[in-house]
Amino acid sequence: MRNFILLFSVGFLICLSSCRSDFEFERHVGGLRFSRDTVYLDTVFTNIGSSTYTLKVYNRSDKDISIPTIQLGKGLDSKYRITVDGMTGENNRIFHNVEMLAKDSMYIFIETTADVAEADPTTFLYTDQIQFGETGNFQNVELVTLIQDAIFLYPQRFDNGTTETLPIGDEEIYGFYLDESDPNHGNEYTFTNQKPYVIYGYAGIPSGKTLTIQAGARVHFHASSGILVGNGGAIDVQGTPSTAGTQDGEVIFEGDRLEPDFSDVPGQWGAIWLTPGSTGNFDHATIKNGVIGLYIQNNSGTVSIDNCQIYDHSNFGILAQTANIVGTNTVINSAGEATLACTLGGSYDFTHCTFNNNFQSSSQRAVAIDNYYTDNNVQMPFNLNQANFKNCIIYGSNQVEMTLNRANDENFAFEYGFENCLIRFNNTTLANGDLYQFDTNPRYSGNVFNQNPRFWDINDNDLHITIDPQSGAIGIANPAYIITQDLDGNTRTTNDSGAYQSTDMPEEN
Template identity: 30%
Template sequence: MSSRICVIVCLLAFAIFESCEREYVFRGESEDLSFSVDTLAFDTVFTSVGSTTKNLRVYNPVPDDVVIEAIELVGGDDSDFIMNVNGTAGSMIRDIPLRGNDSLFVFVEVNVNPTSENTPFVVSDSIFFYTKNKIHKVQLLAYGQNVVPLRKENLTSTTFTNEKPYLIYDWVVVDSAETLTIDPGARLHFHKDAFLIVFGSIRVNGEIDNPVMFSSDRLDEWYEDKPGQWGYIQLMPGSSEHHFNNAIIKNSTMGLVVDSVGVKDDEPPLKLNNVRIEHISSQGLIAQNSRIEASNSVFADCGSASVALTVGGHYEFYHCTIANYFNWDFRSTPAVVISNYFTDNNDKLVNPKLNADFFNSIIVGRNSNEIRLDFKVKADQDLADWVDVNFSNSMLKVGESEIEVYSHTFKDVLLNEDPAFIDVSKYNYQLDSLSFAQDIGNVEIARQYPKDALGVSRLEDKGPDLGAYERVDAQ
């Protein structure tokens, strides 16, 4: 009996709910539709690479229900744009009900076909909204950019120019004894997980006002500072004669991976001049037993170490800014990690000699300690003979334990002060007018690098500033 009563009560409740449910009454008497935008604009889109999906909202601002008789993508099936209305795709969607004081979404993507143009070109279309007595119009606008696509390519000696961007899928390899030369203003865009491997040589010849760009293939504003969108650049053992001048590497999983480069007596070091590596999900610069000379460079916004120098090597950093305020995830690794060893498969310690010097630089970040020093030697070895690390005339954020154990490595340094960057949230690491890093650099070092990353002289005021940028007061 009780179960019958429950069933009856449920049926009555359902009947009451159904009788209260409002009926659709599409009168169509008021046709004052409104729209979230009058032009739906997209960022530059590479040919044959789809854009992100954007949307516009269509509002019925009055109490009366209406029927939108049709929503038409004017270019039809031949349009570069693709339309979806509340889950229904097509170039013409008919009889769309819209309740009073309600709204619906129209989703749009764009896929641009290749042309012969080198420079960006306009791609446009329109969406018409037909009601009983009116036709409403929303403009669609995008800029297409032709590219040079590269997929699983083994390169012989060649030059990348700035005429069109290069779009890399999967991988590109510079073969041994071959050289990839990259002209000022060239742009290399990498699809998800794509990477560049160099067995030969790479020579990046950017200019201050026309740098070479290594970044992802997502050009929408939201992706501008998003890490982990592509793989990495790796310089392999046996490769040599590399330099990166005025280059930007961003949005990757790792930035620049350097393995046993420049360690032979007859090989030049890898030279990084005015290089900016940022928005990286793991390490920005990670080197193993290599020789690197870096100047006027910025290593910032990395999910792990901005600079990791491992398994020995010889490293020199002059007027560099290493600033890690990564906020996409929790970061426990300091901005700079320096180690001289690894343990092989037989639990045997391998510890090549390590020399690392930082001059007139800034190493700071969000963590309480931004430098980790990790050294080991064999029982019959003296640490001082195998490890020589120095931080001189620099501003550092260092924990008490590192200072206590490795105090001899810090010479004429400013510890745990705020560098007073102009705006960390906008990745602007130039110095504010109140920065303690002004005018305290070593002049002899500054004479070797008389201009900063922006081409500003370091030798025309009281003294050189620390880091990659010289503070210039407004005249």
């Protein structure tokens, strides 16, 4: 019995010692490994939070360790914030006695919100470091962020807690009217290229006012934001040709997330909305990443769209409703429903334009045209006075990329024409319809069907066409409609359809 008790006691002590060793963390300084030595947080606007970035920390040793301190070099004053394996520490900036098991790793998540005044005045870089260890013996991982100054435009908040809104019919939307004598920005009806503009809500242009956007301006929209041109208002986008390899002359409209991962994400903001009775001019504009690029309703006069690029919208590149539009040398690529929708009639004339839709949907179209809508199963028709497409490309990933839908009441005009266009339409059932008699209908002439245009890179929104005898767009344009320069500003010397003259792809570096 005495021997049994002795053996039991020894075994118990051995087990206890063994168990306790599993939870003993050795104080450890140095020897950590990191997934990177410097974390570059992509460009952010002043006082707008960044995306979250990741750093992985490795304990390569055979021992369980305790790191005395993990902290930001600027301590509680740092404009960076970190979490360490889900822990927030002291205000997301200082952590003590952080434990790691042998051969284990942990994640550190990093964010920042900083003012440009806190950045280096010559480089506009805001920097700090994550320090691991203890004073006098730290391992450091550098943090670097470029802070970009901007002009911020947003609705006022009133003393009663409400915010400024804009009237749309019988409703109100979150927005504000621009001010020609704002105490901070001066005349808000002129956007220059001195600083980017960041818009929250809808920036309104009332009757009698024109928003002029100068060459090289950059306009960024927060989620659910945009520009709203009211009845009698106007927008004039005065972009110019850019230096080769740059976009210095372009006016660019996009979301306010500057990280590269957001560069082609659709639906980041609302629309540039031209309401009934408004008008506009767009020259050398790039409009990307919204819900609708241009939403044009029953406009006054003609909206001109020249030398523009409209990319990656969750619904439409251009949604026109009883509108009057003339477009030249314009490229629209990738939209959830249609790159161009000419609806509820109207008047449209497009020359040397490229409409392509490779959005991942079985129902998307490059071009959709109709002259009615349906209310309680009753058609409401409108006059389609013209929908002319000359020397254009209408293409995409679906078998049918051009659709026509006419109201049953033939007393309403439905005038359309396609001349010397490359069109993807590969559906024998639809082709039997009256609107798609390509060989006998005089509304079609000189067109080529279902031949690949040989775009350079549709996923990168590069819709130049390659010099390739198999390209369906080369040499098919009607010289009578030739626009002397293409979207790049190059003189057209060959009769190619689309916004670009065919050219060789640049060699890869």
